[in-house]
Amino acid sequence: MSNPFVGPRPLAKTNPIFGRNREITELRHRLISERLVLLHSPSGAGKSSLINAGLIPELEDHFDVWEPTRVNSEPPAEITSNRYVWSVSNNWKKDGDETTLAEFVHARPHRKNPLLIFDQFEEILRVSPTETHNQNEFSQ
Secondary structure, three states: OOOOOOOOOOOOOOOOOOOOHHHHHHHHHHHHHHOOOOOOOOOOOOHHHHHHHHHHHHHOOOOEEOOOEOOOOOOOOOOOOOHHHHHHHHHOOOOOOOOOHHHHHHHOOOOOOEEOOEOOOOHHHHOOOOOHHHHHHHHO
16 A cells, blocks of 8 residues: 655645545535635645645536646747736646636636636746736736
């Protein structure tokens, strides 16, 4: 039997998660009722593991759960579209010229209510703090 404690890397969707049932249930209820939820805690507390191994498997019957993504990828020099939209679409394996997150979401086919998960979303403020136009455009 393999060791269930993976150490400093986050658990994957297929890994078992132990001792977090209360947090998973509370987060699931919040997402179903609020639809916009911010999960925060200190670095290394297990947020990504909670989402990947605990929350996503429980929500796949109710939502079209998109893989967690980040907004911090640097686009190639020839890409002139919004860097945050490019980062998200590139991580979700779709090329396109959409300029807002809403355009990207509407352009992607989905089965039911899409559930977008941004890991380390604060990077939108840290990666390039002077790109306020792109930040605002991405969040519309």
